Amino acid sequence: MQDKLLEFAELLRANGLRVSPAELLDAVGAVARTGLGEREVLRAALASTMVKRAREVPVFEELFELYFSGLGEIIRQTGRAIQRALAMGDREFQEFLEQVERMLRESGRELSELARAILLHNTGELERRLREAARQARLSSIRRPLEENHFAKALERAVGLAELERELNEVRKAIGALPYDAETRERLDTYVGIRIRELQEIIRRYVRLDRQSRDPAARDRSRLSDIGEKSFYHLSEAELDRMRQAVTRLAQRLRNVVAIRRRRGRRGRFDAKRTLRRSLEHGGVPFRLVFDRRKREKPQVVVLCDVSDSVRNASRFMLQFVYSLQDLYSRVRSFVFVADIGEVTEHFRNHDAAQALEAALSGGIVNVYAHSNFGRAFKTFASDHIGAINRRTTVIVMGDARNNWNLPYDSCLREVRQRARQLIWLNPESRSTWGFGDSVMDQYAVHCDLVEECRNLNQLYRVVDRLLPR
Amino acid sequence: MFASIDDVIARLAEQGYIASRRIATVIYLASELKKPLLVEGPAGVGKTDLARVLALALGHELIRLQCYEGLDESKALYEWEYAKQLLYTQILKDKIGEVLGGTQGLKAAVERIASQDEVFFSERFILPRPLLRAITSEHPVVLLLDEIDKADAEFEAFLLELLSDFQVTVPELGTFKARTIPLVVLTSNNAREMSDALKRRCLHLYIDFPDRARELEILKIKAPEASEKLAAEVVSVVQSLRRLDLKKTPGISETIDWIKALTLLNVQSLDEELVGETLDAIVKYEGDIRKAQEELREHLRQVRARRGSATASDRDLLN
Numbered sequence: 001m002q003d004k005l006l007e008f009a010e011l012l013r014a015n016g017l018r019v020s021p022a023e024l025l026d027a028v029g030a031v032a033r034t035g036l037g038e039r040e041v042l043r044a045a046l047a048s049t050m051v052k053r054a055r056e057v058p059v060f061e062e063l064f065e066l067y068f069s070g071l072g073e074i075i076r077q078t079g080r081a082i083q084r085a086l087a088m089g090d091r092e093f094q095e096f097l098e099q100v101e102r103m104l105r106e107s108g109r110e111l112s113e114l115a116r117a118i119l120l121h122n123t124g125e126l127e128r129r130l131r132e133a134a135r136q137a138r139l140s141s142i143r144r145p146l147e148e149n150h151f152a153k154a155l156e157r158a159v160g161l162a163e164l165e166r167e168l169n170e171v172r173k174a175i176g177a178l179p180y181d182a183e184t185r186e187r188l189d190t191y192v193g194i195r196i197r198e199l200q201e202i203i204r205r206y207v208r209l210d211r212q213s214r215d216p217a218a219r220d221r222s223r224l225s226d227i228g229e230k231s232f233y234h235l236s237e238a239e240l241d242r243m244r245q246a247v248t249r250l251a252q253r254l255r256n257v258v259a260i261r262r263r264r265g266r267r268g269r270f271d272a273k274r275t276l277r278r279s280l281e282h283g284g285v286p287f288r289l290v291f292d293r294r295k296r297e298k299p300q301v302v303v304l305c306d307v308s309d310s311v312r313n314a315s316r317f318m319l320q321f322v323y324s325l326q327d328l329y330s331r332v333r334s335f336v337f338v339a340d341i342g343e344v345t346e347h348f349r350n351h352d353a354a355q356a357l358e359a360a361l362s363g364g365i366v367n368v369y370a371h372s373n374f375g376r377a378f379k380t381f382a383s384d385h386i387g388a389i390n391r392r393t394t395v396i397v398m399g400d401a402r403n404n405w406n407l408p409y410d411s412c413l414r415e416v417r418q419r420a421r422q423l424i425w426l427n428p429e430s431r432s433t434w435g436f437g438d439s440v441m442d443q444y445a446v447h448c449d450l451v452e453e454c455r456n457l458n459q460l461y462r463v464v465d466r467l468l469p470r
Numbered sequence: 471m472f473a474s475i476d477d478v479i480a481r482l483a484e485q486g487y488i489a490s491r492r493i494a495t496v497i498y499l500a501s502e503l504k505k506p507l508l509v510e511g512p513a514g515v516g517k518t519d520l521a522r523v524l525a526l527a528l529g530h531e532l533i534r535l536q537c538y539e540g541l542d543e544s545k546a547l548y549e550w551e552y553a554k555q556l557l558y559t560q561i562l563k564d565k566i567g568e569v570l571g572g573t574q575g576l577k578a579a580v581e582r583i584a585s586q587d588e589v590f591f592s593e594r595f596i597l598p599r600p601l602l603r604a605i606t607s608e609h610p611v612v613l614l615l616d617e618i619d620k621a622d623a624e625f626e627a628f629l630l631e632l633l634s635d636f637q638v639t640v641p642e643l644g645t646f647k648a649r650t651i652p653l654v655v656l657t658s659n660n661a662r663e664m665s666d667a668l669k670r671r672c673l674h675l676y677i678d679f680p681d682r683a684r685e686l687e688i689l690k691i692k693a694p695e696a697s698e699k700l701a702a703e704v705v706s707v708v709q710s711l712r713r714l715d716l717k718k719t720p721g722i723s724e725t726i727d728w729i730k731a732l733t734l735l736n737v738q739s740l741d742e743e744l745v746g747e748t749l750d751a752i753v754k755y756e757g758d759i760r761k762a763q764e765e766l767r768e769h770l771r772q773v774r775a776r777r778g779s780a781t782a783s784d785r786d787l788l789n
């Protein structure tokens with residue numbers, strides 16, 4: 001079991017979860033106490049010891065399915081399929097299995113354990129035998145799809161498939177001689193017939209599943225299901241939805257942290273030690289209470305967000321984030337641009353998130369179907385809105401810097417930088433593409449204090465962490 | 471302690487808490503492995519209540535520390551009773567005079583007083599706060615650190631130390647070590663992500679909103695006076711509201727409040743009007759109420775369309 005847990009922990013790590021050695025030990029200790037018998041319990045034991053971030057739970061679930069419960073589930077599924085094929089309800093199927101048992105007794109045949117397990121639908125026993133066979137056949141060394149056939153055959157030999165088929169065929173023959181009515185005989189015959197083919201099918205699926213859980217390509221796939229790492233550009237509808245929630249949560253959390261820090265800054269704490277010391281001057285009477293006071297500047301933020309088509313998804317999240325930022329800082333002014341630039345601060349203040357975003361992205365403020373022109377946007381900003389910026393302002397630009405070969409007017413950006421406290425650029429494009437084609441990121445970057453790739457949620461988290469006043 | 475996972479389920483149920491098998495497994499492990507338990511999840515899914523019933527089920531005392539911004543050691547661990555000390559010095563003025571009798575100069579007087587200060591920094595003048603109480607307790611306790619995400623990062627660091635060896639040092643008095651390791655439950659709403667170091671030390675339990683079956687069971691135990699039909703309707707509505715993007719998603723407590731209110735009004739079955747009038751028991755914000763009403767209307771329209779009859783009463787449609 002320990003080996004299996006160790007291997008599973010490796011699998012988790014390969015998919016981006018951090019599992020420390022101590023946590024692995026906890027998992028071993030936990031499983032030693034709960035046992036392996038029940039899938040839900042095993043899942044809870046492993047999740048509680050090895051997965052500590054709610055965000056990582058979906059990845060864990062997926063890998064757990066692949067790695068642990070796969071075989072049991074396959075066996076149960078085939079069981080359900082047989083039940084359907086025989087058109088029986090749960091109760092009926094139970095009764096039928098009892099009948100099968102009676103039949104075996106009456107036929108006076110000595111059956112192998114494996115054959116009994118299969119005919120009586122003893123899924124636990126079947127699973128145990130298959131796992132043992134997998135160990136013998138060294139299934140854990142499988143890597144490539146092409147090897148599936150080879151390993152399936154090896155497993156069949158290890159579990160004794162040929163022997164089993166012979167046994168079950170004999171059972172089938174014997175049924176004809178039993179003193180049952182024709183209908184019952186026929187049903188039993190059909191049942192055993194299905195069961196003969198079933199084991200082969202189970203083995204085939206088991207091998208495939210096991211291979212998938214070890215295949216690096218499959219790993220990448222499941223890693224991508226971690227929404228935090230997924231690029232804003234490639235999202236399905238459902239993921240968009242999850243992402244929206246995640247961004248809102250991030251902003252909420254941010255709000256809390258900032259609120260806490262700010263309040264602490266304002267209030268200052270009662271300092272008992274210094275109060276006592278000070279009071280000695282007055283014969284021990286605490287004349288003056290001493291507070292520990294820290295001064296903190298309220299930050300001001302100006303956000304310029306690219307809403308052109310090339311960054312559509314990204315800007316949606318950025319704007320959502322900006323929307324939440326407005327609540328957060330005392331003074332946030334928000335602008336959107338494509339070629340023109342327009343202010344959306346009031347809009348954001350007066351509408352709920354969905355409406356505000358819709359307005360900003362649908363062309364009500366600036367023409368979003370124009371060709372991106374960062375140069376013109378900065379030039380306009382520098383001439384019309386420069387008053388928004390002073391020494392305390394942090395300016396954040398979000399955009400891919402794809403300027404359509406227009407004039408970059410980076411001197412205007414420099415002017416903005418000179419009046420501001422700092423200038424930060426968040427680019428939703430992969431860093432490796434900056435400066436290629438019509439990207440003028442490099443020209444703008446020299447004027448920025450910080451340029452960050454920001455193409456997924458995890459990166460946004462990191463950026464936010466840096467932005468926080470401390 | 472608990473004999474098994476089933477034992478956990480049974481004993482929590484006795485105290486009126488319906489634990490899923492997953493929750494029960496983690497509780498069982500926390501008590502077996504003697505590890506702190508970090509419970510995360512949205513508001514109102516029974517995180518705090520879990521700690522409370524856990525204490526009841528084990529017959530242990532519950533010691534609770536409610537965390538908040540600015541919480542520090544003096545509120546969490548102990549504090550010298552400054553006022554009491556002051557009062558004593560006032561009352562004992564003459565006595566202090568005696569002690570100081572014959573000393574020459576300020577320096578000597580200070581020395582003399584200092585040699586007596588253990589009188590003032592003794593257990594008599596210490597005010598134990600929850601953490602110290604949990605550590606010095608004679609009998610086993612369940613220690614609940616509620617809404618730990620609201621506390622500052624510095625406090626978390628301090629807690630980390632405490633959770634690793636369960637002892638504290640009061641410089642003036644010495645070191646206290648826990649006689650029995652308390653069962654520690656930390657709850658968090660995720661206002662702030664807890665540090666990896668803390669998480670590593672804890673078992674982690676994520677409680678989500680309950681599924682339909684478990685929520686029905688909870689209602690049966692928490693609001694037995696409500697009819698089964700009403701409970702089924704209420705749970706349907708609440709579960710569908712949880713799928714909306716609300717500012718505050720209704721938790722179990724809201725479901726309980728709502729069904730209690732409805733039962734008080736002697737309602738047997740929901741209809742659109744009733745839902746509209748009592749909706750503010752489950753959704754609190756203006757915007758949320760609007761969204762919820764839209765959803766319910768849509769819900770009704772769909773059911774109506776499915777049944778293909780415009781005459782069926784709204785009462786039935788909500789099922």
Ligand SMILES: Nc1ncnc2c1ncn2[C@@H]1O[C@H](COP(=O)(O)OP(=O)(O)OP(=O)(O)O)[C@@H](O)[C@H]1O
Nearest residue numbers: 486487488512513514515516517518519688722723
């Ligand atoms: N599984 C359950 N069985 C019975 N009652 C429950 C269950 N879960 C929650 N409740 C009830 O729901 C209510 C809310 O629970 P509780 O206050 O513990 O939530 P919480 O998760 O701590 O919320 P918050 O994050 O707001 O503090 C309580 O009245 C509790 O009795």
Ligand SMILES: [Mg+2]
Nearest residue numbers: 517518519657
């Ligand atoms: Mg609570």
